[in-house]
Amino acid sequence: MTNLATCTIGFIGAGRMATALAKGIVAAGVVEPERIIACDVSASAAESFSQTTGGRIAGDAAAVCEAADVLVLAVKPQHMEAVLDTLAGRIRDDQLVVxxxxxxxMARYLQRLGEGVRLVRVMPNTPCLVGASASAFTVGGSAGEQDARLVQRMLESVGAAGRVPEDLMDAVTGLSGSGPAYVYVFIEALSDAGVRVGLPRDIATRLAAQTVFGAAKMVLETGQHPAALKDAVASPGGTTIAGLEALERSGLRTAAYEAVRAATQRSIELGRGERH
Ligand SMILES: NC(=O)c1ccc[n+]([C@@H]2O[C@H](COP(=O)([O-])OP(=O)(O)OC[C@H]3O[C@@H](n4cnc5c(N)ncnc54)[C@H](OP(=O)(O)O)[C@@H]3O)[C@@H](O)[C@H]2O)c1
Incomplete structure (x- = not known):
């Protein structure tokens, strides 16, 4: 199984992330919609998945497992045990579980599905819904290089993806998994600040969001260090350096450290089963 185009991709859980991934894979021409199959306990989620992606709907997880070469587990963490109950003893050697x-x-899946299962654990983020996800993945069980490449290709159809060791997955969760929320708060704050200095709300929000988008694009496309790009905007005695001075005084950098550290720690706690 090296060619995604000839794989049947099965989704257990056909909610928002599954729909976004399947839609991205189909839109990128990586897989034909006939090769997508999914199930969901919610009939409306299944219906919406099918309409959005063109994929087929199966009656239950066992049927999806039977049909799939790549089996994507896309239910909420609190529903995963029930899914693993269904899948235990059903995973074939030729299947890849994502x-x-x-x-x-990963140890939890291997414990339930067998140590020899080919397994990839992915941490995507919600911009997956608009084809701009930042995902990280880690490879375990009997999964090899070809499996890693296949998942990378799948994830790149909805954004950017990179491989990390599993012990970094909590840090990934703290940065890019939770990160969209930090950026939304920053955009909202910029918008509020724009209104404070006299801009109409709709203009302020659009300018704020487009500024964040443009700056991110500059970092990604020029390959320049963010500090160099920042220096290029800040002329001596100008407006930007005055704004930067105020930002530094308000502790923006420290706030970023604290946010990523707190979310990483929370991810570690949740992984240990500490729910509160
Ligand atoms: N959204 C994010 O930002 C994000 C980011 C990274 C990772 N993820 C992960 O992605 C996964 C899916 O998230 P999501 O936002 O797409 O969730 P979602 O929209 O709630 O989709 C999950 C779907 O699975 C269904 N389901 C529950 N138990 C099932 C079962 N036993 N068999 C089949 N379907 C079942 C749910 O139905 P009901 O609603 O009726 O329960 C729901 O329709 C989660 O594990 C989450 O941790 C999400």
Whole structure:
């Protein structure tokens, strides 16, 4: 199984992330919609998945497992045990299992499905819904290089993806998994600040969001260090350096350290089963 185009991709859980992934894979021409199959306990989620992606709907997880070459587990973490109950003893050697559930370590899947299962654990983020995800993945069980390449290709159809060792998955969760929320708060704050200095709300929000988008694009496309790009905007005695001075005084950098550290720690706690 080296060619995604000839794989049947099965999704257990056909919610938001499964729909976004399947839609991205189909839109990128990586897989034909006939090769997508999914199931969901919610009939409306299944219906919406099918309409959005063109994929087929199966009656239950066992049927998806039977049909799939690549089996994507896309239920919420609290529903994963029930799914693993169904899948235990059913996974074939020729199948690749991909889980996108936050927080559950690979050892848990291997314990339930067998140590020899080919397993990839993925941490995507919600911009997956608009084809701009930042995902990290880690490879375990009997999964090899070809499996890693296949998952990388799948994830790149909805954004950027990179491989990390499993012990970095909590840090990935703290940075890119939770990160969209930090950036939304920053955009909202910029918008509020724009309104404070007299801009109409709709203009302020659009300018704020486009500024974040443009700056991110500059970092990604020029390959320049963010500090060099920042220096290029800040002319001596100008407006930007005055703004930067105020940002530094307000502790923006420290706030970023604290946010990523707190979310990483929370991911570690959730992985240990500490729910509160
Ligand atoms: N959204 C994110 O930001 C994000 C980021 C990274 C990773 N993830 C991970 O992605 C996974 C899916 O998240 P999501 O936001 O797509 O969730 P979602 O929209 O709630 O989709 C999950 C779907 O699975 C269904 N389901 C529950 N138990 C099932 C079972 N036994 N068999 C089949 N279907 C079942 C749910 O139905 P009901 O609603 O009726 O329970 C729901 O329709 C989660 O594990 C999450 O940790 C999400």
């Amino acid at each position: 889980t996108i559930a936050a927080g559950i370590p």
